[in-house]
Amino acid sequence: MSLNYLVYVSQAAHDLSEAALADILRASQRYNAARDITGALLFVEGRDGRRGAFMQLLEGDDQELERLRARIFDDPRHHTKVVLDRGPLTQRNFADWSMAFRAVTPPDLAGHPEFADLADPGFMERCQQQGAPGAVAFLCEFWDAAPL
Template sequence: MLQLVYVSSANRREAPDPASILAVSRGNNRRDGITGMLYSDGTRFLQVLEGPDERVEAAYARIQADPRHRAIVILSRRAIDAREFGEWEMAHHAPGGDADAFIERIAELAANASSDIRATFEGFAKVRRAA
């Protein structure tokens, strides 16, 4: 099984709608046996995809072709024996929301991830909170 973690920026010309991303992604992921988590704050995305190698690679290829993303960088690509993120989740932080509660939610969702991947999500959420 493959785990792929990437970060990207939202393309300002293609304003991202987290609700529509979630709806489409859940359908695709269910069909393809992919799980993971997507963190979005409206300007940046940090996502982990877990599942069969060829399905994760195909999902990533769709993401790369999606005009809502730009500056996509893979942070980690590794084989895993078991899913670390369980069911697909999406965390979204609205400006003006409770940033500390959001940081706690990210920690809960990443609790079973390897320490490096967990630190990536928690650190990213803290940096984005400060931005």
């Protein structure tokens, strides 16, 4: 198996309750554990306390990641799905997590100006046009700075 990663962002299509986020996390953990996929899922609450956005790093076999990407991108609970980066890995960043998860608010991202507006539609538009270099480093640094 070759080890690869994929990072994407998307916007929630509707308000997501804590229970809905917990359901997404449980389903992700089951699916990923069965396929040797690891990673991290960040949900950023929208500025108005509604909707929000996802950023996810997935690690595993390239074919498994592509199957999962297609499955995620077909999910109607979110829209404006953009792959930010993908490629080979020498080692996993989240080896102990079938899916690490953190829900945050926009002020929690203030120390990361390039990703501080992640929950805003303008961020998605910018990603579609320019990409978002440094997404993997951001997620790893964010998790390391505030342990789960």
